[in-house]
Amino acid sequence: MKVLVPVKRVIDYNVKVRVRADGSGVDLANVKMSMNPFDEIAVEEAIRLKEKGVATEVVVVSIGVKQAQETLRNALAMGADRAILIEATADVHTDIEPLAVAKLLAGVVKDEAPGLVLCGKQAIDNDMNATGQMLAALLGWSQATFASELAVEGDSATVTREVDGGLQRIKVKMPAI
Known part of the structure; x- marks a missing residue:
């Protein structure tokens, strides 16, 4: 079974975010970026599934700017087998909306x-926590x-889920998100 893992390039979680002087957004000049x-x-879990023999291939995909190649290289260094970059914008200040990302991912899922x-x-x-649910829909x-x-059988x-009251265990039919 092939496992696909979407990965996003974000400002590193250790970096203090600065607002641009004109107040129009986040200042990304000389800011360290990393994988969300x-x-x-999710990449680590996919690699664990491969190590257990459940998965045969781990493919990571990123949608955004050309610089997301660094994020994909990190995933490959972690143990992913292949990486796909969809260059959707050249402007690092442009964030692609979740529905657009889900539609692009749906195309990748159909191909892969x-x-x-x-x-x-x-x-x-x-x-936002929206892309995965939109992709499933x-x-x-x-x-x-x-x-x-996660246990694949x-x-x-x-799947054991974190819910407000604690943990919930559900069974889903494959293929699944």
């Missing part, structure tokens, strides 16, 4: 035919949000 920490967790897409819980730059796939544990996956 929640996406990094993964059995599982592991998305990070949310991006630390906009905290576009594809008509099962989804399990806020996953803290044949054509289904058991």
Whole structure:
């Protein structure tokens, strides 16, 4: 089974964000960028699935600027097998909206035919937590949000989710997000 992991390039979580002098947005000049920490967790889980023999290939994909190559290289260094970059903008100040990202990811999913897409819980730059759910809706796939544990068994996956009251265990049919 192939696992696809979308990864986003964000301002490093250790950097103090500065607003531009004109107040029009975040100042990105000379700012360290890195992989979204929640996406990094998803890449690690995909690699664990490969090490267990559940996954055969881990493919990471990033949508955004050319500089996202660095983020993809980090994922490859972690153990991902392949990386795909969709250069959707040349301007580092342009953030691609979640629905546009989900539509582009849907195209990648149709081409790559993964059995599982592991998305990070949310991006630390906009905290929207929308792309994974939109992708599931576009594809008509099962989804399990806020996953803290994953076990793949044949054509289904058991997911332990973090919910307000504690933990919830659900079973979803594969392919799933």
